[in-house]
Amino acid sequence: MTRVIGLISGTSVDGIDAAMVNITGTEGDLQVDWIAGTTYPYPEPLRQKILAVCAGEPMSMAELTELDDAIAQTFAHAALTLQGDNSVELIGSHGQTVYHRPPQTPQLGYSLQLGRGAVIAQLTGIPTITNFRAGDIAAGGQGAPLVPKVDLYLLGDRHHYQCVQNIGGIGNVAFIPPQDPSRSPGSESPQMLGWDTGPGNSLIDLAVQYLTNGEATYDQDGAWAAQGVPCQPLLDHWLHHPFFHEPPPKSTGRELFGWDYFRDCLSDAEPYSLTPEDLLATLTELTVEAIAINYRAFLPVPPSRVLLCGGGSRNGYLKQRLQQRLQEIYGQSVAVLTTDEVGVNADFKEAIAFAVLAYWRQQGIPGNLPECTGAKIPTLLGELHVPIL
Numbered sequence: 001m002t003r004v005i006g007l008i009s010g011t012s013v014d015g016i017d018a019a020m021v022n023i024t025g026t027e028g029d030l031q032v033d034w035i036a037g038t039t040y041p042y043p044e045p046l047r048q049k050i051l052a053v054c055a056g057e058p059m060s061m062a063e064l065t066e067l068d069d070a071i072a073q074t075f076a077h078a079a080l081t082l083q084g085d086n087s088v089e090l091i092g093s094h095g096q097t098v099y100h101r102p103p104q105t106p107q108l109g110y111s112l113q114l115g116r117g118a119v120i121a122q123l124t125g126i127p128t129i130t131n132f133r134a135g136d137i138a139a140g141g142q143g144a145p146l147v148p149k150v151d152l153y154l155l156g157d158r159h160h161y162q163c164v165q166n167i168g169g170i171g172n173v174a175f176i177p178p179q180d181p182s183r184s185p186g187s188e189s190p191q192m193l194g195w196d197t198g199p200g201n202s203l204i205d206l207a208v209q210y211l212t213n214g215e216a217t218y219d220q221d222g223a224w225a226a227q228g229v230p231c232q233p234l235l236d237h238w239l240h241h242p243f244f245h246e247p248p249p250k251s252t253g254r255e256l257f258g259w260d261y262f263r264d265c266l267s268d269a270e271p272y273s274l275t276p277e278d279l280l281a282t283l284t285e286l287t288v289e290a291i292a293i294n295y296r297a298f299l300p301v302p303p304s305r306v307l308l309c310g311g312g313s314r315n316g317y318l319k320q321r322l323q324q325r326l327q328e329i330y331g332q333s334v335a336v337l338t339t340d341e342v343g344v345n346a347d348f349k350e351a352i353a354f355a356v357l358a359y360w361r362q363q364g365i366p367g368n369l370p371e372c373t374g375a376k377i378p379t380l381l382g383e384l385h386v387p388i389l
């Protein structure tokens with residue numbers, strides 16, 4: 001058994017999710033037992049700097065290195081706070097994505113996560129694995145999504161065609177066909193798939209901040225959007241965005257669905273004189289429709305159930321709209337649950353996944369799935385930093 005802490009701050013930049021778990025087994029026999037989790041907020045000035053650099057604001061190398069170390073120190077504190085009196089053998093730290101560029105043949109992708117591992121290892125005294133995306137990218141992959149292989153072993157089911165749908169700042173899906181070991185060798189099952197579906201909460205959050213002058217950061221439970229009506233012509237216009245129609249493998253980030261895109265949305269919306277409620281309903285519908293379009297175009301069979309995770313799984317209005325939309329496109333009811341309902345904490349699944357990816361790195365097991373990232377081969381993910389005692 002290995003006790004591991006997984007750390008991540010995602011594209012919402014809402015704080016560091018830290019999960020402490022006990023891990024045994026390898027792949028098919030992987031067992032992850034939950035011990036504790038916490039979300040450790042960034043100090044507000046640090047959060048603002050991260051959002052600024054994500055929005056493309058210029059920064060000197062000196063400022064960038066300061067930011068890198070400030071993030072590493074905050075991640076280390078999050079790990080130490082969660083660790084308490086427990087003995088922890090390994091940390092898997094995703095870090096903070098500040099830039100993500102998907103590959104464009106012949107150019108490789110590039111993905112930059114800040115919070116350097118040597119500092120985290122030194123401050124915590126715990127071996128730390130970081131920089132998980134680089135190995136997949138060097139093998140020609142998108143470097144994302146990396147969580148699907150963990151989803152496969154934690155959430156794979158004998159009978160269901162499942163979609164594990166993360167709705168963070170950005171949305172991503174892992175499509176997992178039934179994992180029935182008794183299936184006869186000749187009876188081919190569709191392969192596992194995974195890709196980014198487009199905006200998750202990023203545009204909804206930006207709209208709430210814009211509409212409240214920064215007083216609020218998100219639409220709790222979707223209560224504000226639920227009072228509005230989506231503007232169909234505007235939605236149809238936004239859905240022409242090529243990312244929604246690009247076949248997988250594909251990945252994205254705040255570079256595509258951040259402030260600049262939101263400003264374009266606002267100017268597109270001007271002729272319709274929408275109320276705040278209608279604007280939020282339309283942006284929420286964009287997230288729903290992006291998921292539905294991607295499923296309809298790229299899944300080989302309809303999912304029999306969808307397991308939601310990430311903060312968007314707490315948005316009751318969004319969840320209800322997704323269920324209705326999937327029923328409309330497939331002409332049959334599709335169960336939409338949260339991963340909590342099948343035993344995996346929906347708020348901490350990504351943090352748990354980076355604990356598992358670190359554990360796999362230590363065991364010499366590849367963490368990527370080429371069918372999801374487009375990498376040429378399965379590769380070891382991450383770099384090990386050992387504290388100097």
Ligand SMILES: Nc1ncnc2c1ncn2[C@@H]1O[C@H](COP(=O)(O)OP(=O)(O)OP(=O)(O)O)[C@@H](O)[C@H]1O
Nearest residue numbers: 010011012168169170201218220221310311314315
């Ligand atoms: N109760 C809630 N109601 C509605 N939305 C919520 C609720 N709780 C969280 N959210 C949304 O979830 C977002 C955070 O989600 P999450 O932490 O999964 O994103 P992330 O991990 O930063 O992003 P990514 O998965 O893209 O890296 C918040 O910014 C907010 O929009």
Ligand SMILES: CC(=O)N[C@H]1[C@@H]2OC[C@@H](O2)[C@@H](O)[C@@H]1O[C@H](C)C(=O)O
Nearest residue numbers: 097100144145146147170172196350
């Ligand atoms: C570059 C980057 O940080 N991408 C994230 C982001 O957040 C959601 C989506 O875009 C996802 O594919 C990816 O993270 C998750 C943890 C992944 O790699 O599976």
